[in-house]
Amino acid sequence: xxxxxxxxxxxxxxxxxxxxxxxxxxxxxxxxxxxxxxxxxxxxxxxxxxxxxxxxxxxxxxxxxxxxxxxxxxxxxxxxxxxxxxxxxxxxxxxxxxxxxxxxxxxxxxxxxxxxxxxxxxxxxxxxxxxxxxxxxxxxxxxxxxxxxxxxxxxxxxxxxxxxxxxxxxxxxxxxxxxxxxxxxxxxxxxxxxxxxxxxxxxxxxxxxxxxxxxxxxxxxxxxxxxxxxxxxxxxxxxxxxxxxxxxxxxxxxxxxxxxxxxxxxxxxxxxxxxx
Amino acid sequence: xxxxxxxxxxxxxxxxxxxxxxxxxxxxxxxxxxxxxxxxxxxxxxxxxxxxxxxxxxxxxxxxxxxxxxxxxxxxxxxxxxxxxxxxxxxxxxxxxxxxxxxxxxxxxxxxxxxxxxxxxxxxxxxxxxxxxxxxxxxxxxxxxxxxxxxxxxxxxxxxxxxxxxxxxxxxxxxxxxxxxxxxxxxxxxxxxxxxxxxxxxxxxxxxxxxxxxxxxxxxxxxxxxxxxxxxxxxxxxxxxxxxxxxxxxxxxxxxxxxxxxx
Numbered sequence: 001x002x003x004x005x006x007x008x009x010x011x012x013x014x015x016x017x018x019x020x021x022x023x024x025x026x027x028x029x030x031x032x033x034x035x036x037x038x039x040x041x042x043x044x045x046x047x048x049x050x051x052x053x054x055x056x057x058x059x060x061x062x063x064x065x066x067x068x069x070x071x072x073x074x075x076x077x078x079x080x081x082x083x084x085x086x087x088x089x090x091x092x093x094x095x096x097x098x099x100x101x102x103x104x105x106x107x108x109x110x111x112x113x114x115x116x117x118x119x120x121x122x123x124x125x126x127x128x129x130x131x132x133x134x135x136x137x138x139x140x141x142x143x144x145x146x147x148x149x150x151x152x153x154x155x156x157x158x159x160x161x162x163x164x165x166x167x168x169x170x171x172x173x174x175x176x177x178x179x180x181x182x183x184x185x186x187x188x189x190x191x192x193x194x195x196x197x198x199x200x201x202x203x204x205x206x207x208x209x210x211x212x213x214x215x216x217x218x219x220x221x222x223x224x225x226x227x228x229x230x231x232x233x234x235x236x237x238x239x240x241x242x243x244x245x246x247x248x249x250x251x252x253x254x255x256x257x258x259x260x261x262x263x264x265x266x267x268x269x270x271x272x273x274x275x276x
Numbered sequence: 277x278x279x280x281x282x283x284x285x286x287x288x289x290x291x292x293x294x295x296x297x298x299x300x301x302x303x304x305x306x307x308x309x310x311x312x313x314x315x316x317x318x319x320x321x322x323x324x325x326x327x328x329x330x331x332x333x334x335x336x337x338x339x340x341x342x343x344x345x346x347x348x349x350x351x352x353x354x355x356x357x358x359x360x361x362x363x364x365x366x367x368x369x370x371x372x373x374x375x376x377x378x379x380x381x382x383x384x385x386x387x388x389x390x391x392x393x394x395x396x397x398x399x400x401x402x403x404x405x406x407x408x409x410x411x412x413x414x415x416x417x418x419x420x421x422x423x424x425x426x427x428x429x430x431x432x433x434x435x436x437x438x439x440x441x442x443x444x445x446x447x448x449x450x451x452x453x454x455x456x457x458x459x460x461x462x463x464x465x466x467x468x469x470x471x472x473x474x475x476x477x478x479x480x481x482x483x484x485x486x487x488x489x490x491x492x493x494x495x496x497x498x499x500x501x502x503x504x505x506x507x508x509x510x511x512x513x514x515x516x517x518x519x520x521x522x523x524x525x526x527x528x529x530x531x532x533x534x535x536x537x538x539x
Contacts, residue, residue: 020448021355028348032366035415039381040373042391046384085290092287096280104288106531110295112470113523113530115477117497118516121504122298125305125513150294182279204371211374213480214497218504231376231480238380238484247384250377257372261365 040254046247058248066225067233068252074141074229075209078148079202086156087198093157094164108158111151116214119150124219139221144229147215152205159201160194167193196271203264207257302520306513317514325491326499327518333407333482333495334475337414341471345422346464350456352423353430370419378416379484382409405487410495413481418474422467429463430456465533473526477519 047055058064093105111119123146125131128138137143167190175185213231220227222236230253237246306314317323352364370378385391386403396403403409437459438451446454479497486493494502496515503511 024347025351025355025357028344028351029363031344032348032363032419035412036366036369036419039378039385039412039416040369042384043377043381085286088283089287089291092283096284096287098284100288104291106527107291107295109527109530110299110523113473113477113526114299115479115497115500115519115523117479117500118302118477118519118523119298121500121512121516122301122305126298126301146294150298153291153294207372211372211377213374213376217501231374234374234380235376235480235484238376238383243380243384246380250374250380253374253377257374261368261372264368265361265365 043247043250043254046244047251049244049247054244055248055251058242058245059252063224063228064233064249067228067230068249070141070144070228071210071230072256074144074148075206078145078152078209079206081145081149082152082156082205083198083202086153086201087160087194089153090157090160090164094161108154111153116151116212117218120147120215120218123147123150123215128219138219139223139227141227143219143221144216144227147219148209148212151212151215152208155205155208156198156201159197159204163194163197164190196267199267200264200271203260203267207260207264210253210256210260299520302513302516305509306517308513309510313510314514314517317511318518322491322494323496323499323511323515326494326496326515329407329410329494330476330496333411333414334472336411337418337475338468338471340415341419342422342464342468344419345467345471346426346460348423349426349430349460352427354435367420367423370416373416375413375417375478375480375482376484378413378481382412382416382481382485386412404485405489405493407493409485410482410493413485414475414478417478417481418471421470421474422464425463425467425470426460429460433459462533466530469526469529469533473523476522 047058050058089108093101093108123143124138126133127135127143127146129136137146171189172185175189180188211231212229213235216229217232217235220229220232222228222232224233228236230249234246234249234253237243237249348367352360352367383390383404386396386409387393388397388404390404392403401408403412438455441451441455442448477497478495479501482495483498483501486495486498488494488498488502490502496519500512500515500519503509503515
């Protein structure tokens with residue numbers, strides 16, 4: 001912002017305007033506190049309802065630990081697949097040309113638009129016991145991976161696409177003219193530019209996968225110690241009136257999500273490190 | 277040259293197997309036993325009530341989050357105050373919270389034995405297992421979308437035009453409606469589409485707080501799960517088809533309103 005416009009801004013900031021600014025800020029903070037922060041504070045408060053020992057017991061029972069391990073491992077696995085295939089899909093959408101590309105580009109957002117329970121139901125009918133293609137992953141861990149891949153597909157693609165679009169071809173051409181092969185160009189020029197976007201897409205997908213419920217509840221079969229994920233496990237605890245235990249598990253899940261959100265913010269800052 | 281073909285086949289194959297084929301599957305499974313059972317489901321009062329309830333919840337949650345989203349984006353981009361980064365992180369928080377945890381949180385705060393439970397009970401207000409709880413859950417889940425779409429647009433347009441208008445004597449209210457709103461319209465539109473999709477499709481959080489009283493607190497997504505569990509596959513797939521049709525409409529609207537940068 002230039003000094004002139006700064007001066008102008010200073011002049012237009014009359015007392016009434018300053019008052020309305022504070023009011024706006026108050027409205028935003030109030031809405032957010034009432035609807036998001038207060039309920040989450042409730043969960044944290046409730047989780048300590050049975051004391052520190054109760055908290056520890058609730059999160060260390062074998063079935064809870066198993067469900068968290070399963071959730072964490074499958075989310076990590078899905079993240080790795082997303083990083084690779086999401087980048088490939090984005091690459092093809094930007095750098096390749098073929099009939100039907102427009103359709104493919106618009107269908108990428110489908111998982112954002114389709115309700116998760118419908119996603120779970122269709123995946124079950126396509127890759128379940130009555131599968132017309134002979135693949136049955138229902139009530140297995142592979143089924144969980146498939147459902148999670150479905151709901152997280154757009155994150156990496158949509159994060160990488162704009163960066164790939166903006167990427168200057170000059171650098172790649174210069175490298176090619178200096179004798180670099182396709183692989184070397186990708187590894188040493190394209191990939192470093194895409195990494196922050198890939199990372200932030202993967203992290204968003206990871207956070208989503210950790211908490212996913214609707215897409216998994218039908219296809220996973222919810223077998224304790226085998227295919228019961230954390231969110232389904234918490235749901236069962238709520239249904240059987242163990243609200244304190246459910247709150248303790250939720251706090252652990254929240255802590256993991258918060259950690260990932262911090263990572264995303266870090267990745268965004270890192271991606272912009274050369275901007276100024 | 278072969279590398280290019282491999283990539284193309286991998287990308288198209290992956291997207292087809294994961295997205296396109298399942299979508300076709302819904303249509304096929306719905307009409308597996310002909311059209312008349314589908315019609316019977318669509319005209320049943322439970323299904324119609326479920327559709328109406330889903331739409332009603334979206335009609336309350338989406339305008340609330342849109343108004344909040346625009347004001348919040350303005351505050352985040354134009355104001356300077358301590359704790360702004362924290363506020364921005366809090367706005368993104370619902371993206372990282374499991375829907376089940378959202379439902380649990382509402383039960384802890386508004387449930388019969390929750391923080392406000394006794395007071396609400398005394399005044400005969402039911403939040404959990406009733407419409408208010410389902411609206412609160414939906415507002416929570418769909419909160420970040422408008423903010424996230426409007427913030428980059430506001431950063432892009434800057435304040436020069438508004439400053440010009442205000443030096444020419446426009447009030448801040450006029451500046452907002454005549455300059456800010458028209459320039460952020462596309463971003464708001466995209467955010468509204470995403471919010472609506474999320475609101476109509478919400479399942480986890482709503483299923484915790486709704487109590488699933490058929491014909492009373494059963495939304496369309498709950499209707500689908502309920503009928504699937506009762507082995508009424510036609511009912512479940514018909515509900516899914518309605519939701520998928522809404523999703524396709526959403527997708528269409530997304531493609532119309534998405535900022536034209538890609539492809």
